[in-house]
Amino acid sequence: MKIAVLAGDGIGPEITAQAQRVLTALKSDGLKLELESGLLGGCAVDVTGEPFPEATRKLVTKADAVLLGAVGGPKYDSLPREKRPEQGLLAIRKELNLFANLRPAILYPELASVSTLKPEVVSGLDILIVRELTGDIYFGQPRGIEQRNGQRVGFNTMIYSEMEIRRIAHVAFQAARKRKGRLCSVDKMNVLECTQLWRDVVIETAKDYPEISLSHMLVDNAAMQLVRDPKQFDVIVTGNMFGDILSDEASMLTGSIGMLPSASLDEQNKGLYEPIHGSAPDIAGKDVANPLATILSVAMMLRYSFAQEDAALRIENAVRKVLAQGFRTSDIYEPGMKKVGTIEMGDAVLANL
Numbered sequence: 001m002k003i004a005v006l007a008g009d010g011i012g013p014e015i016t017a018q019a020q021r022v023l024t025a026l027k028s029d030g031l032k033l034e035l036e037s038g039l040l041g042g043c044a045v046d047v048t049g050e051p052f053p054e055a056t057r058k059l060v061t062k063a064d065a066v067l068l069g070a071v072g073g074p075k076y077d078s079l080p081r082e083k084r085p086e087q088g089l090l091a092i093r094k095e096l097n098l099f100a101n102l103r104p105a106i107l108y109p110e111l112a113s114v115s116t117l118k119p120e121v122v123s124g125l126d127i128l129i130v131r132e133l134t135g136d137i138y139f140g141q142p143r144g145i146e147q148r149n150g151q152r153v154g155f156n157t158m159i160y161s162e163m164e165i166r167r168i169a170h171v172a173f174q175a176a177r178k179r180k181g182r183l184c185s186v187d188k189m190n191v192l193e194c195t196q197l198w199r200d201v202v203i204e205t206a207k208d209y210p211e212i213s214l215s216h217m218l219v220d221n222a223a224m225q226l227v228r229d230p231k232q233f234d235v236i237v238t239g240n241m242f243g244d245i246l247s248d249e250a251s252m253l254t255g256s257i258g259m260l261p262s263a264s265l266d267e268q269n270k271g272l273y274e275p276i277h278g279s280a281p282d283i284a285g286k287d288v289a290n291p292l293a294t295i296l297s298v299a300m301m302l303r304y305s306f307a308q309e310d311a312a313l314r315i316e317n318a319v320r321k322v323l324a325q326g327f328r329t330s331d332i333y334e335p336g337m338k339k340v341g342t343i344e345m346g347d348a349v350l351a352n353l
């Protein structure tokens, strides 16, 4: 299992260092892991002038999975667009054809009061949003702004082929199979033909998964239900734009950006795993960043790219125990808990592993 580690910028090196300690511990327990580091984002611009250098392209192409910290920072904001760190992120997703984005929103009962929603609404929340990542209105042609009849008109194209819908539906059904067996497909079929096709193809794909209970919901209702009663969901599958919005909404139900991992997968389950947060330049280098989202990203990697469910559960259980023992980085701190830094949080996870 070859893993490329791209620490990136800001807090990236601090949080990936803790995730690497977890991987090293699993390796010494017998998992056959090989780790190799590379440059992506601002740190790559500093050294090579490019946010996604050729050496990194080669490294991630031959790796079976990629662990990413985060990229970006104010130092790079004035660079031309093609040299910005975020371009490295878009380029790596494109290079690896990562069409499936998996974003769990889990709220451990110990952190229920961190959410802005009532604890009884969100405590124990465990949902997974599967978002299509390479199609839809974000990439559809034609697109643009042009003059028509003496005024400017802006337009984009919402487009999905049945192949694109079917492959993301398969990812979602398979994810539901590993969870509680319920899948909700979100569309807007009452007004958009593109998403009528979405619904039709999801229903066709469901024939391969008779054990999964499939439901459908219009996106406006889904946005409402996510804040009204989020625990009704197990897995949600949706297109790129709806998924962009709903996955951010769902992550904020948990109130803690430092806790949430993500996976982006290709057709062979090769994946890029990263916390959902950014490089947090405001706290970089201070040993205060929460490394748990990155450590939980490693658990997702073991589950989805390497089918090592036991190792994934070991990590997730270690994180649960750490929270139950009262360890908190400052982003999730509450009075009465044990405030720890990034490295101490890593120590606590290792101790429970």
Ligand code: NAD
Pocket (backbone or CB within 6 Å): 011, 015, 069, 070, 071, 072, 073, 074, 086, 089, 257, 258, 274, 276, 277, 278, 279, 280, 281, 282, 283, 288, 289, 290, 291, 293, 331
């Ligand atoms: P951010 O997610 O980096 O930070 C938002 C807030 O959350 C900050 O106050 C930060 O201190 C806090 N935070 C984030 N992660 C944390 C952690 N692990 N522990 C504790 N607190 C944490 O978002 P931003 O400030 O809008 O962006 C900063 C930079 O990150 C920008 O350059 C942006 O482009 C980049 N970015 C990168 C990615 C990525 O690499 N995937 C994603 C989003 C933003």
